[in-house]
Amino acid sequence: MDTDICGPSMPRVMGCATEQIHSSNMGWSPVYVADNLAVMSIGFLLPNVDDAVIWRGPKKNGLIKQFLKDVDWGELDYLLVDTPPGTSDEHLSVAQFLKESLIDGAVVITTPQEVALLDVRKEIDFCQKAGIKVLGLVENMSGFVCPSCHGESVIFVATTGGGIGLAKEMKVPFLGAVPLDPRIGKSCDYGTCFLDEYPESPASKAIMQIVERIIPAVSFS
Amino acid sequence: MDTDICGPSMPRVMGCATEQIHSSNMGWSPVYVADNLAVMSIGFLLPNVDDAVIWRGPKKNGLIKQFLKDVDWGELDYLLVDTPPGTSDEHLSVAQFLKESLIDGAVVITTPQEVALLDVRKEIDFCQKAGIKVLGLVENMSGFVCPSCHGESVIFVATTGGGIGLAKEMKVPFLGAVPLDPRIGKSCDYGTCFLDEYPESPASKAIMQIVERIIPAVSFS
Numbered sequence: 001m002d003t004d005i006c007g008p009s010m011p012r013v014m015g016c017a018t019e020q021i022h023s024s025n026m027g028w029s030p031v032y033v034a035d036n037l038a039v040m041s042i043g044f045l046l047p048n049v050d051d052a053v054i055w056r057g058p059k060k061n062g063l064i065k066q067f068l069k070d071v072d073w074g075e076l077d078y079l080l081v082d083t084p085p086g087t088s089d090e091h092l093s094v095a096q097f098l099k100e101s102l103i104d105g106a107v108v109i110t111t112p113q114e115v116a117l118l119d120v121r122k123e124i125d126f127c128q129k130a131g132i133k134v135l136g137l138v139e140n141m142s143g144f145v146c147p148s149c150h151g152e153s154v155i156f157v158a159t160t161g162g163g164i165g166l167a168k169e170m171k172v173p174f175l176g177a178v179p180l181d182p183r184i185g186k187s188c189d190y191g192t193c194f195l196d197e198y199p200e201s202p203a204s205k206a207i208m209q210i211v212e213r214i215i216p217a218v219s220f221s
Numbered sequence: 222m223d224t225d226i227c228g229p230s231m232p233r234v235m236g237c238a239t240e241q242i243h244s245s246n247m248g249w250s251p252v253y254v255a256d257n258l259a260v261m262s263i264g265f266l267l268p269n270v271d272d273a274v275i276w277r278g279p280k281k282n283g284l285i286k287q288f289l290k291d292v293d294w295g296e297l298d299y300l301l302v303d304t305p306p307g308t309s310d311e312h313l314s315v316a317q318f319l320k321e322s323l324i325d326g327a328v329v330i331t332t333p334q335e336v337a338l339l340d341v342r343k344e345i346d347f348c349q350k351a352g353i354k355v356l357g358l359v360e361n362m363s364g365f366v367c368p369s370c371h372g373e374s375v376i377f378v379a380t381t382g383g384g385i386g387l388a389k390e391m392k393v394p395f396l397g398a399v400p401l402d403p404r405i406g407k408s409c410d411y412g413t414c415f416l417d418e419y420p421e422s423p424a425s426k427a428i429m430q431i432v433e434r435i436i437p438a439v440s441f442s
Contacts, residue, residue, distance in 0.1 A: 013336060052343040053343065086305065115410055122227065146370060146374060148367065148372035149369050
């Protein structure tokens with residue numbers, strides 16, 4: 001469920017940008033990108049993909065409510081909610097509307113610079129105030145291996161300790177660091193699955209390790 | 222004027238994160254980082270820098286109004302407004318509140334990937350619908366020169382033409398491309414001025430060229 005109403009990128013990233021939403025008496029059907037993976041995003045509802053969604057908070061909240069109430073999700077093992085940056089309407093709505101169904105927790109993503117950590121500290125504070133458990137912190141774009149000389153460069157410098165330092169400081173688990181691989185961005189642009197295409201890459205291995213750390217924290221008890 | 226209410230990074234980037242706002246009978250005084258440069262941000266008003274600002278749209282709009290009405294800006298040559306991503310409350314408020322004082326235009330920043338361009342197309346559509354002239358598009362993080370082998374790598378791949386392609390497609394001026402230099406992030410983290418520190422770097426030269434292209438478009442007529 002893509003709650004980035006003004007900048008929906010999930011349809012493109014998941015390779016289903018040209019799909020449309022069908023509705024039946026069961027409600028809206030989400031778009032299935034695999035037998036076991038369905039996506040819902042405002043991106044499917046726009047007449048033109050380039051149109052701005054010029055909506056203030058209440059209208060955005062209304063659509064998020066509809067995504068939860070009027071979409072025929074069927075039986076779900078997991079509902080993953082992708083949010084825009086910030087701690088405002090979208091985040092509050094998700095926290096409020098899902099309060100009774102209990103939220104397993106939040107995975108918070110950062111890049112290594114202090115300017116990014118600044119915002120992420122606020123996201124973690126939001127989760128704590130909203131009673132959402134922080135499953136852990138992921139550091140994205142952690143280093144770059146030059147394809148010519150194989151030397152490693154730090155592109156986004158961790159001047160204040162990066163993700164691992166922040167996790168320690170805020171007492172949340174550190175789930176792992178994903179190196180910057182230009183092919184990830186390319187896979188997102190083409191809507192293909194990076195993990196399937198490059199399973200042996202250091203980035204894929206890091207992502208799979210992170211997944212394995214998250215699963216026990218959200219398993220059915 | 223930093224309108225990113227939930228993620229204010231201007232105080233850190235401008236090197237004045239520890240400053241506080243003083244108020245007099247003239248209103249709030251902005252923080253002066255140089256004789257000719259004043260900053261206003263919610264970052265100066267938070268009791269604790271890590272606290273989340275858990276505000277829905279109307280409250281954010283109220284603060285932006287206060288920034289425009291209650292801040293003793295003095296005589297300004299330029300008012301630069303930094304916005305968060307999106308096309309929602311903050312953007313609508315700035316457009317509405319400044320309508321009568323006339324907005325010279327918007328400088329839109331993107332990175333080269335299609336997933337970023339997707340959002341930027343919406344920002345440009347927003348500007349056009351709100352009657353704000355698009356002064357031009359800047360491409361940030363355009364390529365990376367390996368410090369070991371000096372080979373150039375493309376970190377964020379322009380699968381669909383990047384900034385220059387988008388500018389052509391949307392018929393807005395292309396202002397320039399700023400290469401990815403890890404020292405820019407570092408300067409932001411330390412609150413120092415990258416242009417003063419590394420005036421000879423390709424990134425500084427690109428930024429200065431962009432500035433020279435913007436000035437004639439916003440000069441006093």
